[in-house]
Amino acid sequence: MRDEDNGPLPGLTGKGARIAIIDSGVHVGHDHIRAERIADGVAIAGDGSIEGGGEASIDRLGHGTAVTAAIQEIAPDALCLPVRVFHASLKTTGLALIRAIEWAVDQRVDIINLSLGSTNAAHRDAFAQAAQRALQAGVAIVAAHDVDGAPCLPGAIPGVIGVGLDWDRPRATFGLSGDGEHFLASGYPRPIPGVPPRRNLYGISFATAQMSGFAARALEAMVDDATGPARVEALRAILLAALSR
Numbered sequence: 310m311r312d313e314d315n316g317p318l319p320g321l322t323g324k325g326a327r328i329a330i331i332d333s334g335v336h337v338g339h340d341h342i343r344a345e346r347i348a349d350g351v352a353i354a355g356d357g358s359i360e361g362g363g364e365a366s367i368d369r370l371g372h373g374t375a376v377t378a379a380i381q382e383i384a385p386d387a388l389c390l391p392v393r394v395f396h397a398s399l400k401t402t403g404l405a406l407i408r409a410i411e412w413a414v415d416q417r418v419d420i421i422n423l424s425l426g427s428t429n430a431a432h433r434d435a436f437a438q439a440a441q442r443a444l445q446a447g448v449a450i451v452a453a454h455d456v457d458g459a460p461c462l463p464g465a466i467p468g469v470i471g472v473g474l475d476w477d478r479p480r481a482t483f484g485l486s487g488d489g490e491h492f493l494a495s496g497y498p499r500p501i502p503g504v505p506p507r508r509n510l511y512g513i514s515f516a517t518a519q520m521s522g523f524a525a526r527a528l529e530a531m532v533d534d535a536t537g538p539a540r541v542e543a544l545r546a547i548l549l550a551a552l553s554r
Contacts, residue, residue, distance in 0.1 A: 316481035317551040323384025323525030328420045329413035330380065330521075331406065332373030334366040334393035341378035341499055343385055350391035355401060357408040366391040372399055375510050376424045376518045379498045383522025390418060399425075403432040410439040410463075414446050419528050422521040423452035424514035426461035436463040444468045447540035449528075451521040453513045454491040464491075464517075468538070470545060472520045474513055483523055485552060492548065494519045523548060 327348075334352070337344040350366030351359050368374045368391075377389055392409045394401040406427070413421045421443060427436070440463045443450050452464035454471030464471040471491035478484060484493040494516035527547040535543045 317483060317523055317554075318526040318530060318547075321384075321526040321529045323387030323522065324529050326384060326387040326420060326525035326528045327390065327416070327418040328380060328384075328387050328422055328521060328525060329390045329392055329409075329416065329418040330373065330377055330422045330424075330518075331392045331394055331409045331413070332368075332376050332422075332424060333370040333395035333399065334368035334373045335377045335389070335391040336368045336371075336374045339374050339378070341381070342374060343381050346381065346386065346388055347377075348388050348390045350393065351412065352393040352396070353405045353409050353412065354396075355405050357402075357404045359408070359412060366393045368393070370395055370399065372424075372510065372514065375498050376422065376514055379515050379518035380422060380522045380525070382499050383519055384525035387420075387522075387525040390416060403427055403429065403435060407435055407439045410443060410450070414443050414448050417446075418448060420521055420524050421448060421450045421452075422518060423450060423463065424517040426453045426456070426464050428456060428459045428461055430462075432462055433466070437466050439463065440466045440469050444538050444541055447535070447537050449524055449541045449544050451517060451524055453517050454486075456513060461513075468541065470520065470524065470541075470548075472513070472517045474516050480519065483520055483548075483552075485549070492520050494523075523551075527551070 352365040475493040
């Protein structure tokens with residue numbers, strides 16, 4: 310694990326935070342995964358139906374495992390709940406994503422990691438409603454803000470903690486976009502020994518995951534008992550304050 314005494318919010322490990330990771334599931338036997346901090350998850354099909362138990366949330370694509378590893382590297386003591394929406398490929402439906410957000414809110418998680426999103430504007434209203442429900446419950450959605458400049462849903466929706474790419478940024482830090490609208494993080498995941506970065510997975514998925522890890526640290530640093538939207542705003546304020554130190 311990364312030395313948590315370095316970088317923003319030092320000395321914190323995400324203890325007490327519950328993070329739903331909406332992706333392709335997780336392979337708990339992977340060397341980069343802290344299996345004891347993985348809770349039971351579910352699989353959500355394209356039609357929105359939910360399957361739990363057994364092997365429902367086992368990752369067969371690798372993406373969700375890499376995303377989870379990136380989160381755990383920064384926040385090793387957070388509890389991660391895998392929500393598998395990617396099955397045969399890294400594609401799913403807007404309905405599955407919205408149902409996944411709803412499921413996560415029902416589980417009373419603190420943070421929802423969406424290392425993905427939709428650029429289809431037709432889904433905006435549905436995503437906005439799901440994001441508003443999460444916000445009212447005090448759940449922070451951390452999601453990709455854009456893909457190659459195209460707004461990404463729900464990451465570009467107000468109230469969501471949007472994340473963009475900064476390829477030159479060290480992985481142990483995060484920053485803020487020029488307009489102050491979203492955060493920035495490195496697009497590189499935890500490295501695999503002996504594998505060049507260009508052959509590993511990389512992209513907005515990992516910038517988002519790392520920001521979720523920092524959000525878990527920020528949650529651990531909270532000292533008030535704010536609820537609803539105020540809780541998400543307090544978390545955002547701690548992240549912004551960390552940038553000025």
